[in-house]
Amino acid sequence: MEKVMPDFKNQIERLTEIGIALSAELHLEALLEKIVRYARELSQADAGTLYLLLDGKLHFKILQNDTLQIFQGGAGAQPITFEPVLLEKNNVSAFAAIEGKTIVIGDVYECAEFDFSGPRRYDAITGYRTRSMLVVPMKNHEGAVIGVLQLINALEPETKNIIPFDADAVRLTEALASQAAIAVSNASLIKETKDLFNGLVKVLAMTIDARSHATRKHIQRVATLNILLARAINEKKDGPFAGVNFSEKEMEAISIAGWLHDVGKITTPNWLVEKKSKLERPFDLIELIRERFAFIREQLSAAGCCKQENPQTNAQTDAAIKNLEDDLQFLCECNKPCEQMDEAALERLRGIARKTYIENGKPRPYLNEEELRALSVRRGNLTPEEIGVMRQHALWTKKILAEMPFKGHLKNVPMYAGQHHERLNGTGYPDGLAAADIPLPSRILAVADVFEALTAKDRSYKKETNLMEVFALLRRAAQNGELDSDVVELLIEDKVFERLDDV
Ligand SMILES: [Fe+2]
Ligand SMILES: [Fe+2]
Numbered sequence: 220m221e222k223v224m225p226d227f228k229n230q231i232e233r234l235t236e237i238g239i240a241l242s243a244e245l246h247l248e249a250l251l252e253k254i255v256r257y258a259r260e261l262s263q264a265d266a267g268t269l270y271l272l273l274d275g276k277l278h279f280k281i282l283q284n285d286t287l288q289i290f291q292g293g294a295g296a297q298p299i300t301f302e303p304v305l306l307e308k309n310n311v312s313a314f315a316a317i318e319g320k321t322i323v324i325g326d327v328y329e330c331a332e333f334d335f336s337g338p339r340r341y342d343a344i345t346g347y348r349t350r351s352m353l354v355v356p357m358k359n360h361e362g363a364v365i366g367v368l369q370l371i372n373a374l375e376p377e378t379k380n381i382i383p384f385d386a387d388a389v390r391l392t393e394a395l396a397s398q399a400a401i402a403v404s405n406a407s408l409i410k411e412t413k414d415l416f417n418g419l420v421k422v423l424a425m426t427i428d429a430r431s432h433a434t435r436k437h438i439q440r441v442a443t444l445n446i447l448l449a450r451a452i453n454e455k456k457d458g459p460f461a462g463v464n465f466s467e468k469e470m471e472a473i474s475i476a477g478w479l480h481d482v483g484k485i486t487t488p489n490w491l492v493e494k495k496s497k498l499e500r501p502f503d504l505i506e507l508i509r510e511r512f513a514f515i516r517e518q519l520s521a522a523g524c525c526k527q528e529n530p531q532t533n534a535q536t537d538a539a540i541k542n543l544e545d546d547l548q549f550l551c552e553c554n555k556p557c558e559q560m561d562e563a564a565l566e567r568l569r570g571i572a573r574k575t576y577i578e579n580g581k582p583r584p585y586l587n588e589e590e591l592r593a594l595s596v597r598r599g600n601l602t603p604e605e606i607g608v609m610r611q612h613a614l615w616t617k618k619i620l621a622e623m624p625f626k627g628h629l630k631n632v633p634m635y636a637g638q639h640h641e642r643l644n645g646t647g648y649p650d651g652l653a654a655a656d657i658p659l660p661s662r663i664l665a666v667a668d669v670f671e672a673l674t675a676k677d678r679s680y681k682k683e684t685n686l687m688e689v690f691a692l693l694r695r696a697a698q699n700g701e702l703d704s705d706v707v708e709l710l711i712e713d714k715v716f717e718r719l720d721d722v
Contacts, residue, residue, distance in 0.1 A: 252293030483615025
């Protein structure tokens, strides 16, 4: 029975429309799905399979069957678990790929040319009957086969009886296949470039994370929490984020900004990143002080020796040495990072610094100005200058990313990343921006960054008390107008941070 094809001219018009639709689809998985759908539409096929030729094998990418209502592969659909087809000529799809030729079969059960045990087995399991078949190689602009389109069971439009694929169906499918192959090549190229870029971004983040043991995985965790927060915002149907819905493209920009937010740390000196004591720069100056104190001790002992007959002087020398040792001990304590150094400790420090000893005939202070300044740091272990250098990483993030050609939907990546230390009340850096100039993605990143920093110390935030403290600190920062309170509440109330545990 001759298949009744709809008007061929209409089909050509449809083919043109399809060609345009295919070239507009840049998402590879969605594109593959569309190719099979359109090919089935043009050829009136009940079922279709698309394979891509990768590593010398045909990989199942899309499987559609109307009768069985099976739709596998593609964007968001069930994955396909079939093993790839080897390039052996007894397989009809492999043959089409090897020879670059179209194969048309009236009834596969009567065809002895190829091994159809696979389809037969499939039919036995599903109750389907594979009959007519059209196998078309997909050739790109260079004539290279990049995949195979296999259509099964052409249906007579009125009766839905299975009929052979006719000459029109073959021609239309071949035309579609070549358009499809070019679209697939383009989409693959875009995907490969994107994957490569994302891979590079992650490698860069991992490299920076690896520089410091203290901040290990900081960027990875911030990037993850950042995207988790953005997703949580998208899921919100009420409250302050009811009207916010980041598109897929915006999510991509948000994600990349998260991964690149601390890229400026590449310029921070390693000794500063790793700095453990107040006098470390990059070697610990406390060692020089120790040597100096040993020298002073010798002077004191020598002075005592000269007057050994006098027991009183002897006792004075012992006391002076004891004092010196106490002072050194105290300086070693001061050298450690601290929560809050009190006034009495500072006063004692200044007192030690004022003491002098004789070197080359000249009096010298126990501590020079730089040492005194470093040891006088009241909180942590960084001097104001060092804090300034650390903070420069945000400026460097801005500068570095400004050099990268972020275009289109990624154009805001440098802004989001460069603003992660800006605060809504204008106290942030590098630019001290006001709230109106800080968009939501930058605010999300800032909250993710602070949360990670607060919980990074021992990763013990799972303990309820520690977590409560972190919440209190975040809420205080929101109240002070530093962090966005809606984002902070979302993080806390929706327990978004719990999904971070796998990182
Ligand atoms: Fe930072
Ligand atoms: Fe950070």
